[in-house]
Amino acid sequence: MSNASAQVVASDRSNESGYRAFRLGKFELSRDEYFVTIRWPAKGQMRSHQMSADAFLRACMRDVAWNFFYGWVNFDHVVGTRNHYGQVDLYAGSFNGVMKEAGVDYTERFDAEHIMATFKAILRDWVNEGFDPFAAPVETGTAFGTKHGENIGAIERVRVQTRRMPGLPGDSPLRDDLPVNRAFADVPQDEPEIVAEPGFEGELHAFSLFKYLSRSDVTWNPSVTAVCRASLACPTTEEYILPVFHGNDRVEWFIQLSDEIVWDVADKNTGAPRARVTMRAGDVAAMPADIRHQGYSRKRSMLYVWENVTPDLPQRYERGELSPYPVDF
Numbered sequence: 380m381s382n383a384s385a386q387v388v389a390s391d392r393s394n395e396s397g398y399r400a401f402r403l404g405k406f407e408l409s410r411d412e413y414f415v416t417i418r419w420p421a422k423g424q425m426r427s428h429q430m431s432a433d434a435f436l437r438a439c440m441r442d443v444a445w446n447f448f449y450g451w452v453n454f455d456h457v458v459g460t461r462n463h464y465g466q467v468d469l470y471a472g473s474f475n476g477v478m479k480e481a482g483v484d485y486t487e488r489f490d491a492e493h494i495m496a497t498f499k500a501i502l503r504d505w506v507n508e509g510f511d512p513f514a515a516p517v518e519t520g521t522a523f524g525t526k527h528g529e530n531i532g533a534i535e536r537v538r539v540q541t542r543r544m545p546g547l548p549g550d551s552p553l554r555d556d557l558p559v560n561r562a563f564a565d566v567p568q569d570e571p572e573i574v575a576e577p578g579f580e581g582e583l584h585a586f587s588l589f590k591y592l593s594r595s596d597v598t599w600n601p602s603v604t605a606v607c608r609a610s611l612a613c614p615t616t617e618e619y620i621l622p623v624f625h626g627n628d629r630v631e632w633f634i635q636l637s638d639e640i641v642w643d644v645a646d647k648n649t650g651a652p653r654a655r656v657t658m659r660a661g662d663v664a665a666m667p668a669d670i671r672h673q674g675y676s677r678k679r680s681m682l683y684v685w686e687n688v689t690p691d692l693p694q695r696y697e698r699g700e701l702s703p704y705p706v707d708f
Contacts, residue, residue, distance in 0.1 A: 381492075381496070382492075383490075383492035383493050383495065383496035384496045384500075386493050386496065386497075387401070387496050387497050387500045388401060388402040388403070388497075389401050389402075389500060389504070392526070393409075395411075395525075396410070396411050396412060396525050396526060397525050397526025397527075398410050398411070398504060398505060398525075398526050399504050401497060401500065401501055403469060403487075403489065403493075403494060403497045404469070404487040404489060405419060405420050405485070405487060406418070406419050406469055406471070406485075406487065407419075407425075408501065410432055410435075410505050411432075412432075412523055412524050412525055413431065413432055413523055414429045414430065414431060414432055415429065415430045415431075415432050415435040415436075415505075416428070416429050417429075417430070417457075417458050417471060419471045419485040420485060421471075421472075421482065421483040421484065421485050422482055422483060426471070426472075426483050426485070428457045428458060428471060428472075430454065430455055430458070432505070432522045432523060433510075433512075433521075433522035433523070434454070434455065434622060435454060436502065436505060436506055436510070436512040436522055437512045437513075437622035438452070438454040438455075438622045438623045439454070439498055439501060439502060439512070440502060440512035440513055440534060440622075441599065441600070441622055441623055442460055442498055442623075443495065443498050443499055443502060443534070444513070444536065444538050444600060445538065445600075446462075446491075446495075446538075447460055447462040447467050447491065447495075448462060448625065449462060449627075449628055449629065449686075449688075449693065450462065450625065450626045450627050450628035450629070450693070451474065451624075451625065451626025451627075451628070451647065451671065452623045452625060452626075453474065453623055453624035453625070453626060453650075453671060454622075454623060455624075456475055456624075456650050457471055457472055457475055457478065458470070458471050459474065459623070459624075459626075460494070461626075462491075462628075463488070464491075464693075465490075465491055466488050466489065466490055466491060467488070467489055467490075467491050467494050467495075468486050468487070468488050468489075469486070469487055469489065469494060470484070470485065470486040470487075471484060471485050471486075472484030472485065473485070473486045474626070474647070474648055474649070474650065474671075475649070475650055476648075476649035476650060476651060479649075499534075502534045503529065503531065503534065504526075504529075506522070506529065506530050506533070506534050507520075507521075507522065507524065507526065507527050507528055507529065507530065508520075508527055508528025508529060508530055509521070509528070509530065510522045510530060510533075511530060511533040512533070512534065512622075513533065513536065513596075513597040513598065513600060514533075514596075514597070514598065515598050515618040515619050515679065516619055536597065538600065538602070539551050539602040539603060540603060541602070541603040541604055541605070541606060542606060543605070543606050544584055544586070544604065544605050544606070545586060545591060545604055546584060546586045547584050553570075553586055553590075553591060554591055554594040554595070555594075557594040557595075557596055558594065559593050559594055560593060560594070560595065560596075560616070560679060562618070562678055562679035563589075563592070563593035563616075563679070566589050566590060566592075566593040567587070567589070567590065568587075568590050568593075569587065569590070570585075570586060570587050570590065571585040571586065571587060573585055588604065588614065589636070589637075589681070591604065592614055592615075592616055592636075592681045595615070595616040597616075598615075598616060598617055598618045598619065598679070599615065599617055599621045599622065599674075600615060601613035601614065601615040601684050601686075602614065602615060609687060609688045609689040609690075610685070610686075610687065610688075611685070611686040611687075611688055612683065612684075612685060613683075613684040613685070613686050614636065614681065614682065614683040614684060615681075615682055615684060616679055616680065616681055616682070617640055617674060617676040617679065617680050617681075617682055618676050618678070618679035618680070619675075619676065620673065620674070620675055621672075621673050621674040621675075623673070624643075624645070624650075624671040624672065624673045625671060625672055625673070626647045626670070626671040627647065627666055627667065627668050627669070627670060627671070627672075628668060628692075628693040628696060628697070629668050629687060629692045629693060629696060630665055630666065630667060630668050630687070630703070630704070630705050631665070631666040631684065631685075631686065632663070632664070632665050632666075632684070632685040632705075633658065633663070633664045633665075633666065633682060633683070633684060633685075634662075634663050634682070634683040634685075635658040635659060635660055635661065635662045635663075635664075635680070635681075635682060635683075636660065636680075636681035636682060636683050637660050637680050637681040638659075638660060638676065638678050638679070638680030638681070639657065639658065639659050639660075639676065639677070639678075639680060640657075640658050640674045640675065640676045640680055640682060641655065641656070641657050641658075641674065641675045641676075642654075642655065642656040642657075642658065642664075642666075642672050642673070642674045642675075643655055643672065643673050643674075643675075644656060644666070644670050644671075644672045645670065645671050645672070646669070646670065646671070647669050647670050647671050650671065653670060658682075665704070665705045665706075667703045667704050667705075668696045668701070668703035668704075669696075669703040670703075
């Protein structure tokens with residue numbers, strides 16, 4: 380058992396629901412047949428917040444798979460995490476304007492390994508047989524009910540970490556062993572023909588990105604498909620609702636490759652609405668560094684996400700050295 384796993388604090392199983400409850404610092408997390416309850420101290424009392432169990436598990440799954448991603452992962456308008464890259468905040472109400480003003484918010488910082496081990500333990504215990512928190516709702520079972528079985532394979536998928544490009548020798552595979560998703564049955568499955576000049580064989584590579592995405596077995600989970608120093612191409616397929624409001628700590632670029640996504644955009648700190656953006660195939664958008672956003676995709680669609688992972692970028696935005704917008708009009 381790792382040191383982080385040894386730090387996980389869990390109760391015995393509830394006689395009523397069969398689930399364990401967990402403690403993370405001063406936070407208390409428990410679930411029943413329908414809801415997850417999060418409790419924290421503020422103003423001399425224990426405060427509480429409830430989320431639907433499926434919504435919590437889908438959000439927690441992203442936090443684990445994304446390694447807390449960059450910036451803020453808001454599970455909803457109250458609870459979420461902020462990545463400090465090595466340490467992670469768990470907060471309740473800290474980025475909710477009303478709760479912050481009322482003084483009932485609470486934030487506690489943890490070593491990343493500690494909070495990751497606790498979140499993984501929660502998923503292992505609270506995800507039942509037949510439910511996949513990475514799948515679209517019509518492609519999986521229910522998250523509800525008393526404890527019944529588990530789905531370890533679904534929650535321990537490893538996010539694809541391509542080193543340069545899928546299909547290169549020694550790099551990530553091209554998903555040929557995965558089925559084409561039902562929404563992409565019309566996507567051609569041909570791979571490009573590569574003809575190199577003599578002497579350059581093995582130095583050129585290409586693959587069909589549309590074919591690759593049509594075989595994605597998860598939703599709202601970017602896969603790295605091209606790496607050039609600090610520039611990452613991270614396309615993904617989206618269906619139903621992005622389970623979190625992602626709060627940016629840098630500018631994030633989107634290119635809509637197929638179909639349509641509607642984005643709700645809000646202030647990063649307070650959650651106050653800022654905009655609603657409808658992106659259709661061919662549209663390009665830059666999500667500023669000072670917002671949070673959540674997307675809705677009625678039909679499974681393809682989205683190309685470009686990420687700049689320059690190490691000191693979050694600090695430069697935080698200090699105001701960079702405008703939160705890529706361009707001022």
